[in-house]
Each structure stands twice: as structure tokens, then as C-alpha cells.
Amino acid sequence: MQQSIALFVDKGYSATSIQDIVDALGVTKGSFYYHYKSKEALLMDIHRQYIEELLARQQSILQDAAPAKEKLSEIVRLLIGDMEKQGPIANVYFRELRHLKEENAKAIRARRAEFREQIESVLIAGIKSGEFRRELNPKMIAFAVLGVTNWSYQWFQPGGELSTGELAELYTDFILHGIMPTQK
Amino acid sequence: MQQSIALFVDKGYSATSIQDIVDALGVTKGSFYYHYKSKEALLMDIHRQYIEELLARQQSILQDAAPAKEKLSEIVRLLIGDMEKQGPIANVYFRELRHLKEENAKAIRARRAEFREQIESVLIAGIKSGEFRRELNPKMIAFAVLGVTNWSYQWFQPGGELSTGELAELYTDFILHGIMPTQK
Amino acid sequence: MQQSIALFVDKGYSATSIQDIVDALGVTKGSFYYHYKSKEALLMDIHRQYIEELLARQQSILQDAAPAKEKLSEIVRLLIGDMEKQGPIANVYFRELRHLKEENAKAIRARRAEFREQIESVLIAGIKSGEFRRELNPKMIAFAVLGVTNWSYQWFQPGGELSTGELAELYTDFILHGIMPTQK
Amino acid sequence: MQQSIALFVDKGYSATSIQDIVDALGVTKGSFYYHYKSKEALLMDIHRQYIEELLARQQSILQDAAPAKEKLSEIVRLLIGDMEKQGPIANVYFRELRHLKEENAKAIRARRAEFREQIESVLIAGIKSGEFRRELNPKMIAFAVLGVTNWSYQWFQPGGELSTGELAELYTDFILHGIMPTQK
DNA sequence: GATGAATGAGCCTTCATTCAT
DNA sequence: GATGAATGAAGGCTCATTCAT
Numbered sequence: 001m002q003q004s005i006a007l008f009v010d011k012g013y014s015a016t017s018i019q020d021i022v023d024a025l026g027v028t029k030g031s032f033y034y035h036y037k038s039k040e041a042l043l044m045d046i047h048r049q050y051i052e053e054l055l056a057r058q059q060s061i062l063q064d065a066a067p068a069k070e071k072l073s074e075i076v077r078l079l080i081g082d083m084e085k086q087g088p089i090a091n092v093y094f095r096e097l098r099h100l101k102e103e104n105a106k107a108i109r110a111r112r113a114e115f116r117e118q119i120e121s122v123l124i125a126g127i128k129s130g131e132f133r134r135e136l137n138p139k140m141i142a143f144a145v146l147g148v149t150n151w152s153y154q155w156f157q158p159g160g161e162l163s164t165g166e167l168a169e170l171y172t173d174f175i176l177h178g179i180m181p182t183q184k
Numbered sequence: 185m186q187q188s189i190a191l192f193v194d195k196g197y198s199a200t201s202i203q204d205i206v207d208a209l210g211v212t213k214g215s216f217y218y219h220y221k222s223k224e225a226l227l228m229d230i231h232r233q234y235i236e237e238l239l240a241r242q243q244s245i246l247q248d249a250a251p252a253k254e255k256l257s258e259i260v261r262l263l264i265g266d267m268e269k270q271g272p273i274a275n276v277y278f279r280e281l282r283h284l285k286e287e288n289a290k291a292i293r294a295r296r297a298e299f300r301e302q303i304e305s306v307l308i309a310g311i312k313s314g315e316f317r318r319e320l321n322p323k324m325i326a327f328a329v330l331g332v333t334n335w336s337y338q339w340f341q342p343g344g345e346l347s348t349g350e351l352a353e354l355y356t357d358f359i360l361h362g363i364m365p366t367q368k
Numbered sequence: 369m370q371q372s373i374a375l376f377v378d379k380g381y382s383a384t385s386i387q388d389i390v391d392a393l394g395v396t397k398g399s400f401y402y403h404y405k406s407k408e409a410l411l412m413d414i415h416r417q418y419i420e421e422l423l424a425r426q427q428s429i430l431q432d433a434a435p436a437k438e439k440l441s442e443i444v445r446l447l448i449g450d451m452e453k454q455g456p457i458a459n460v461y462f463r464e465l466r467h468l469k470e471e472n473a474k475a476i477r478a479r480r481a482e483f484r485e486q487i488e489s490v491l492i493a494g495i496k497s498g499e500f501r502r503e504l505n506p507k508m509i510a511f512a513v514l515g516v517t518n519w520s521y522q523w524f525q526p527g528g529e530l531s532t533g534e535l536a537e538l539y540t541d542f543i544l545h546g547i548m549p550t551q552k
Numbered sequence: 553m554q555q556s557i558a559l560f561v562d563k564g565y566s567a568t569s570i571q572d573i574v575d576a577l578g579v580t581k582g583s584f585y586y587h588y589k590s591k592e593a594l595l596m597d598i599h600r601q602y603i604e605e606l607l608a609r610q611q612s613i614l615q616d617a618a619p620a621k622e623k624l625s626e627i628v629r630l631l632i633g634d635m636e637k638q639g640p641i642a643n644v645y646f647r648e649l650r651h652l653k654e655e656n657a658k659a660i661r662a663r664r665a666e667f668r669e670q671i672e673s674v675l676i677a678g679i680k681s682g683e684f685r686r687e688l689n690p691k692m693i694a695f696a697v698l699g700v701t702n703w704s705y706q707w708f709q710p711g712g713e714l715s716t717g718e719l720a721e722l723y724t725d726f727i728l729h730g731i732m733p734t735q736k
Numbered sequence: 737g738a739t740g741a742a743t744g745a746g747c748c749t750t751c752a753t754t755c756a757t
Numbered sequence: 758g759a760t761g762a763a764t765g766a767a768g769g770c771t772c773a774t775t776c777a778t
Contacts, residue, residue, distance in 0.1 A: 010282075011282065012196070012197075012198055012282055012283065013196075013198075014196055014197075014198030014199045015198045015283065017767075017768060017769080018768075018769060018770080019767085019768075019769095027742075027743090028742070028743050028744065029743090029744085029769085029770080029771095030741095030742065030743055030744070030745095030770095030771085030772085031741070031742050031743070032770095033769090033770065033771075034740085034741060034742070035741090038769080038770080039768095039769065039770090094338075095279055098194075098195065098196060099196065099199070133361075136358075137346075137354055139345075140346070140351065140354050140355070141358060143335065143336070143339060144332045144335075144355060144358055146335060147331040147332040147333070147334065147335025147336070148328045148331040148332055148335075149331070150331065150335060151327065151328075151330060151331025151332075151334060151335060152327070152331070154278075155327060161323075162321075162324070167324065170321055170324050171324070171328060174320075174325065174328055174362045174363070175362065177317075177361060177362045177363070177366075178358045178359065178361045178362030179358070179361070182361075182366060201750075201751060201752080202751075202752060202753085203750085203751080203752095211759075211760090212759065212760050212761075213752085213753085213760090213761090214754085214755085214758095214759060214760050214761075214762095215758070215759050215760075217752090217753070217754075218758060218759070219758090222752080222753080223751095223752065223753090378650075379650065380564070380565075380566055380650055380651065381564075381566075382564055382565075382566030382567045383566045383651070385746075385747060385748080386747080386748065386749085387746085387747080387748095395763075395764090396763070396764050396765070397748085397749080397764090397765090398749095398750085398751085398762095398763065398764055398765070398766090399762075399763050399764070401748090401749065401750075402761085402762060402763070403762090406748080406749080407747095407748065407749090462706075463647055466562075466563065466564055467564065467567070501729075504726075505714075505722055507713075508714070508719065508722050508723070509726060511703065511704070511707060512700045512703075512723060512726055514703060515699040515700040515701070515702065515703025515704070516696045516699040516700055516703075517699070518699065518703060519695065519696075519698060519699025519700075519702060519703060520695070520699070522646075523695060529691075530689075530692070535692065538689055538692050539692070539696060542688075542693065542696055542730045542731070543730065545685075545729060545730045545731070545734075546726045546727065546729045546730030547726070547729070550729075550734060569771070569772060569773080570772075570773060570774085571771085571772075571773095579738075579739090580738065580739050580740070581739090581740090581773085581774085582737095582738060582739050582740070582741095582775085582776085583737070583738050583739075585773090585774070585775075586737060586738070587737090590773075590774080591772095591773065591774090738778100739777105739778085740776100740777100740778090741775100741776090741777095741778105742774105742775085742776090742777105743772105743773105743774085743775080743776105744772100744773100744774100745771105745772085745773095746770105746771085746772080746773105747769100747770080747771075747772090748768105748769095748770090748771105749767105749768080749769090749770105750766105750767085750768075750769100751764105751765100751766085751767080751768090752764105752765100752766095752767105753763105753764085753765100754762100754763085754764080755761100755762090755763090755764105756760105756761095756762095756763105757759105757760085757761090757762105
């Protein structure tokens with residue numbers, strides 16, 4: 001899975017052949033098919049593992065008895081910190097959904113939606129508690145938060161100007177400013 | 185080009201064959217190669233046309249003698265409004281860069297960077313003029329702005345809850361709140 | 369088609385690869401798939417062509433105003449004579465039906481059944497006219513006639529002890545003796 | 553062997569994989585190769601077992617001191633009755649000979665020829681004794697008898713209009729009529 | 737006796753591209 | 758401008774077989 005992720009990131013799922021994968025591992029094609037039923041099954045495994053872990057970690061954030069502000073920051077940190085920990089898997093995750101069979105894609109899409117809805121629920125809680133502005137559209141803001149963070153996967157280079165930690169702080173700040181009421 | 189974009193959006197560049205394209209048009213493969221040197225040349229044309237138009241429209245926004253705030257809003261509107269006008273082309277644009285030859289990819293990446301740097305320059309101008317907060321990192325905010333807008337291409341459905349116009353307003357508001365100084 | 373029949377006869381459909389076929393023709397695999405949609409499509413074409421010709425020739429025999437005895441002999445001659453004319457195609461025809469998709473197999477089986485039913489109808493006519501014995505089961509006798517003739521394809525060697533013509537005479541005689549009433 | 557016969561009948565030898573066989577049994581491939589040296593060895597075993605049993609039973613028929621007429625009827629009954637007893641094995645027997653190595657195929661073909669020659673010898677004896685018509689070609693009639701009976705394996709459905717016993721009577725009658733002299 | 741993992745060859749099919757007409 | 762036919766390479770997958778455990 002690790003090797004295949006690296007290759008999918010580099011060349012894309014369709015352009016990566018099973019041969020590429022097994023060559024990188026020094027095994028043979030037959031061996032691949034002993035462990036995976038198909039190329040798509042491998043892709044599905046990558047998707048599943050990624051979203052499940054993300055959801056689990058999000059869950060543990062939500063259980064804390066912390067203000068919405070705090071929870072949202074944690075989720076941003078979770079998503080951005082992941083670039084380092086989970087590495088390039090997120091890249092595959094965002095780009096290659098379409099190569100799953102509809103049946104599988106649906107399952108993943110559903111789990112993704114759950115993740116987004118949890119963000120939405122934090123936003124709603126924050127609006128109720130007065131932490132966030134009353135006039136926000138929580139669904140669209142949830143998408144915006146995901147946009148800011150996920151887009152990083154397209155350009156962020158570990159070892160560049162900023163660490164993931166610094167970037168997370170920067171974006172937490174930007175997002176909270178965007179949604180908290182103007183102070184009097 | 186139109187037909188091929190539709191197919192690339194649907195199945196991805198690699199998974200779309202020349203046969204798919206010509207079948208959709210009711211012509212033959214030979215004919216394709218009369219008009220395009222290669223499959224990659226077609227992809228390059230799509231990329232080029234898209235970014236050039238975007239840059240041109242951005243240019244005309246920058247030439248106005250308007251406050252930075254205004255210019256930034258216009259750029260957000262430009263990007264989001266495009267989902268309707270240019271439709272799915274942006275999708276190809278964001279996903280299939282990697283299938284260009286390095287030489288071509290470099291050219292496109294350079295133009296994309298220009299677009300981002302122009303946003304950066306608007307942000308810098310705004311900071312200087314006091315419209316935006318002094319402590320912002322303009323480069324990262326430019327990326328954030330692109331994240332918010334470009335991410336929409338992943339989930340926005342024309343004819344859904346919001347129009348592109350409404351979404352643009354919503355996001356302009358979110359972004360400006362995120363970067364303007366807290367009012368006293 | 370000719371080459372592929374020869375190979376299918378020799379090694380069987382499954383054991384014959386497209387490579388085998390195109391090698392025998394001095395062309396390339398790509399070329400094969402330009403002309404046939406799939407290996408199974410080729411097999412279907414062979415089946416279709418064979419049974420259709422057989423049915424057409426049977427039809428022309430049935431239209432004659434001849435006694436049932438005569439018609440049955442003609443049909444035996446048709447089937448046995450074919451070994452020389454159509455050669456090995458019949459072999460494929462009898463052995464490889466199972467490799468057609470159910471949908472295609474059904475179509476072929478239906479046409480085969482028609483052929484048999486025509487034999488049955490000759491038998492019934494002969495029974496009615498008193499040419500054949502009253503107590504015969506026409507369906508089973510039709511199968512028996514097909515058994516006698518089709519089985520030849522398993523062992524008959526052109527250029528052996530007998531010509532197809534002689535064999536046809538021999539079998540016509542055997543069959544007619546088997547079904548005509550005992551003379552007083 | 554039982555399971556493999558069922559699969560060979562259904563899909564053909566080439567199209568049946570070892571995996572198919574061991575899956576049907578709930579064991580593993582390694583296990584198959586503990587018991588059989590190769591896929592072909594299994595096929596050979598099937599062939600051998602079938603023809604040897606047939607020959608043994610034919611032998612016991614031949615030893616009876618009965619008229620040729622009687623013996624031939626017994627052999628027809630043996631062959632047709634087998635559809636019920638031995639079931640689908642005969643199907644494999646007739647179709648998959650070609651997948652044996654030449655060396656093995658030769659051995660089987662030789663035993664098959666013996667079976668046919670025994671029928672021939674019954675025919676010759678019957679001709680000599682005046683039971684059968686003088687002008688018959690015993691070899692060709694032996695082939696015809698095998699055709700009538702073996703062809704049944706292609707279409708006979710247990711539980712259909714006729715039992716194997718009834719079919720055997722019907723065909724015995726047809727064949728004897730075909731070869732016995734016309735009564736005065 | 738049986739298993740799980742691996743192998744290498746081969747299979748059917750698809751593909752981007754070419755080119756004579 | 759367009760077509761039909763061909764090509765060679767590659768792609769996903771299956772297979773019979775092997776072997777250490």
C-alpha cells in the first residue's frame with residue numbers, strides 16, 4: 001500500500017500499472033493478485049483506511065468538553081498535521097475517488113460527508129453559543145474550511161518556509177477571524 | 185475540446201481513450217490526429233486556454249483603481265463565477281496537470297504561479313493601505329483564498345441550494361472577515 | 369475465420385490464444401481486435417455461419433416434392449458430405465458451444481433445434497404416408513440420425529477406406545432399414 | 553475427481569482452473585498437487601478409469617453364450633444406462649481427449665479402439681450366423697452404433713420424457729432393424 | 737497431508753499512434 | 758479533412774506449478 005500510494009501520487013492511479021507497483025517492491029504480479037483481488041480493491045483499501053482513521057481522530061476531538069473554537073482549531077490541526085504523518089495518502093484520497101466502482105465510491109463519499117457534517121455540527125454549536133457569527137451558512141463554511149486545508153496538499157512542501165504546525169496556526173487564525181463576531 | 189473535457193472530467197485523462205473522444209463526436213481516430221499532434225497536445229491546449237483566459241480577466245480586474253478589498257472580491261467572484269461559465273474545464277485543470285510532459289507542465293505551473301502572485305500582490309497592497317491585518321502571511325493567505333474557491337469545484341452543484349453568485353458573496357464575506365482588522 | 373477454425377479444431381477454443389491465431393496469419397493482435405470485438409465474437413460468427421448455411425440447404429431439400437425416404441437420405445448426405453466441403457468447422461460447432469455467452473448460446477441452440485425438428489417433421493410425414501414404421505418415436509429417431517452422422521466427425525478421415533459419398537450411402541441404408549416397415 | 557468432472561463438464565477442461573476445483577472442495581492448491589502431479593494427470597485418471605470400467609463390463613457381456621443380437625443389445629444398454637450411473641464423466645471423456653499429452657492420448661485412443669473392435673467382432677459373428685445382413689460394413693456400423701448412443705450424452709436429460717431404460721429399448725430396436733435381414 | 741505465498745508465463749484486451757488512400 | 762486498417766507496446770488479470778513450513 002505504501003509503495004502504491006507513492007506511485008499513485010506521482011503518476012496518478014490510471015497511469016500507474018500493477019507492473020510499476022510490483023517492480024518497486026521487487027515482487028511479481030502474481031503475488032500482487034494473491035493479496036489484492038484487483039487494482040481497484042487496492043485503491044479502495046487506501047481510501048477506506050484513510051477516511052476511517054480521520055473519522056476516528058475527529059471523533060476523539062469531538063468528545064472533549066471544549067468550546068467550539070477549540071474543537072475547530074483541533075480539526076484544522078488534524079487535517080494539516082496529517083500531511084506530515086500520513087503523507088501523500090491524502091493526495092490519492094482527493095484525486096482518485098472516481099476510479100472506484102460506483103458502489104465503492106458511494107461508501108467512501110458517505111463517510112466523507114460524515115466528516116464534513118461533524119465540522120458543520122461544531123460550527124452550529126459555536127453559533128448557538130455565540131462564539132461564531134449568527135449569519136454564517138454552516139454548510140458552506142464547512143466546505144470552506146475543508147478547502148483551505150485540503151488545498152494545502154496541492155502545494156505544501158515539507159521542509160519549505162513553514163512547518164505544518166506553523167501553517168496550522170496561520171490557518172486556524174485566518175478561519176477563526178473569518179467566522180468569529182467582530183469585537184466591540 | 186469540449187467533448188474531451190467532458191470525458192476527462194468524468195473518467196480522468198488517462199482513463200479516457202482517443203477512441204472515447206472520437207466516438208463521442210462521431211468521427212474517426214485518424215481525424216483526431218489530423219487536428220492534434222497527440223493526446224497530450226490536446227490536454228495542453230485545454231490547460232493553456234483556461235489559464236490564459238483567467239489571467240486576462242484577472243489583469244482587467246487589477247487595472248481598476250479600486251481598493252484592495254474590492255479587487256480581492258472581484259477575483260473571488262471571477263473564480264467562483266467560472267464554475268458556471270467555463271464549467272467543468274477547471275476540473276481537468278486541477279487534476280490532470282501531471283499528465284503533461286515536464287516541459288509543458290512547467291509552463292503551465294509558471295502561469296498558475298503568476299495568478300497566485302497577483303492575488304498576493306493585492307493582499308500586500310491591502311496590508312500596506314491598512315485594509316488588511318498587518319500580521320498576515322500574504323503567500324499563505326493567497327493559497328487559502330485559492331483553496332476556498334477551487335475546492336468548490338469538487339462539490340458545487342449548479343442548481344443546488346445556492347447560486348454561484350450567492351456562494352461568491354458568502355465566501356467573499358468569509359475571506360474578508362478573515363483578513364480585515366478587528367474593528368474598534 | 370478459416371485459420372481460427374483450424375486452430376480451434378486442433379487445440380480447442382480455450383487453449384487457442386489470439387496470439388496463435390494472428391501468428392498463423394502473420395498479422396498482429398491489435399489487428400484482430402479491429403475486426404472482431406472479442407474472441408467470443410469470432411466463435412459466435414463461426415457458429416452462426418455454419419448453422420445458417422446448414423439450415424438453408426436443409427430448407428431447399430424440404431421444398432422438393434419427394435417422398436420422405438428421399439428427403440431423409442438427402443439430409444444424411446448433406447450432413448456427411450459436409451465433412452469434405454465445410455471441413456473441420458463442424459468440429460468446432462459441436463464442441464465449443466459452451467464457450468459462448470449464455471445469450472449467444474441460446475440463439476445457436478434454438479437454430480440447432482430447428483434443424484432437428486425439420487428432421488422430425490420428415491419422419492412424421494413418412495410415418496403418416498406409411499413409408500416408415502408406425503411405432504417410431506420421431507424425436508428420438510431424429511436424435512439417432514444426428515448421432516450417426518455427427519459422430520462421423522470424430523473419427524472420419526478423408527482419404528481413408530471410404531469416401532464421404534460411400535459413407536453416406538452406407539448410413540442412409542442403415543437408417544432406412546432401421547425405420548422402414550418389415551417387408552412381407 | 554468427482555468435483556473436477558462436474559466442472560469440466562460445465563466449463564470445459566481448459567476453462568476450469570485448479571483454483572476452481574479446490575475452491576469447490578474447500579481445500580487449497582498446494583493440496584491438489586499433493587495428490588496429483590498435474591492438471592493433465594487428473595484428466596488422464598478420469599479417462600483411464602472410465603474406459604477401463606467400460607471395457608470390463610463389455611468383457612463380461614461378451615463372455616455370455618448368447619446370440620449376437622442379444623450381446624449387441626446389452627452393449628447398447630451398457631452405454632446408455634451409463635448416463636445415469638456414471639453420469640457426466642462420459643461428457644469429459646468425449647470432449648477432452650485432446651488435452652492429454654500425445655503419449656497419454658495414444659493410450660486412451662487404443663483402449664477406445666478396443667471397445668469399438670469388440671462391437672465389430674459381435675457384428676461379424678452376427679453376420680456369420682446369419683443374424684445380421686451379409687452386406688454390412690461392420691466397422692462403419694460399429695461407428696454408427698457408437699454415434700447413436702454417445703450422441704445421447706449431448707442432449708439426454710435425466711427426468712425428461714424418457715428414462716434411460718426406455719431410450720435403450722428404443723435404440724436397440726432401431727439398430728437391430730437397421731442391421732437384421734428383411735424378414736420374408 | 738495441508739497451507740500460504742510466490743513465480744513466470746501467458747491471456748484477452750486496449751491504447752496511442754501511423755499511414756496509404 | 759477524413760477514413761479504415763494496422764501496429765507494437767502495455768495493461769489488468771489468471772494460471773499451473775513450486776516450495777518452505
